[in-house]
Amino acid sequence: MTADIRAVFFDVDFTLICPGPMFGGEGYRAFCARYGMDVDAARFAAAVAGAAPLLDGPEDAPYDAEIFVAYTRRIIEQMGGSGDRLDAYAREIYDEWAACRHFELYDDVPAVLPERDHRPWGAGAAGPARPVQVILGLRGGIEVDDAEDRVDVDAPNAVMVGDSIRQDVEGALRAGMRAVLLHRGERRHPMQSELARRGIPVIRSLTELPNLVIG
Numbered sequence: 267m268t269a270d271i272r273a274v275f276f277d278v279d280f281t282l283i284c285p286g287p288m289f290g291g292e293g294y295r296a297f298c299a300r301y302g303m304d305v306d307a308a309r310f311a312a313a314v315a316g317a318a319p320l321l322d323g324p325e326d327a328p329y330d331a332e333i334f335v336a337y338t339r340r341i342i343e344q345m346g347g348s349g350d351r352l353d354a355y356a357r358e359i360y361d362e363w364a365a366c367r368h369f370e371l372y373d374d375v376p377a378v379l380p381e382r383d384h385r386p387w388g389a390g391a392a393g394p395a396r397p398v399q400v401i402l403g404l405r406g407g408i409e410v411d412d413a414e415d416r417v418d419v420d421a422p423n424a425v426m427v428g429d430s431i432r433q434d435v436e437g438a439l440r441a442g443m444r445a446v447l448l449h450r451g452e453r454r455h456p457m458q459s460e461l462a463r464r465g466i467p468v469i470r471s472l473t474e475l476p477n478l479v480i481g
Contacts, residue, residue, distance in 0.1 A: 271444070271479050273419040277428030281448055283369040288362065291345075298347055301355055305345035313344035335360045372450075378472040427475060431457065435466060446478060
């Protein structure tokens with residue numbers, strides 16, 4: 267992959283940043299308690315799994331905040347919440363999520379992107395200096411025009427890094443770009459062999475990325 271990569275695009279949520287405690291079981295419980303609603307934090311993981319099908323829309327569907335509000339409402343319901351204020355609570359939690367005030371950087375981000383901006387990467391000791399432009403801030407997949415508007419680099423010379431096959435990997439391939447899947451889980455990704463056959467690397471940490479991009 268290193269031969270002619272000139273730009274790297276990053277997804278944000280669950281690639282560079284992760285939700286802080288507010289968006290875990292205790293965070294939901296505390297939020298709902300402020301409004302007099304009692305929910306069970308221990309049911310959070312099962313509630314998230316139960317709400318997940320609401321996010322399985324068509325690949326080319328535009329971003330719709332109402333889907334995520336409904337997803338949040340379903341989580342609260344499956345944690346035991348009810349009442350005529352459920353929609354309002356779900357919308358407030360979503361608004362907090364969208365404001366990005368309660369997220370944290372993954373531990374590997376500062377080491378790979380110490381400036382966390384659009385500065386180019388230089389090469390490491392393994393090869394000659396070759397600038398690679400780093401583009402942050404993409405959410406919910408990538409559009410062809412999106413990539414072309416941000417950098418003066420042809421799509422085949424750019425790579426998208428993200429945690430979602432549907433949004434990040436498939437979105438990049440549709441745009442003519444290359445892709446890298448970030449899978450932070452300790453277990454092997456269930457589609458890793460298939461992705462390898464398609465020439466799509468799977469990495470467990472962003473610290474593996476510079477070797478793929480700049481050798």
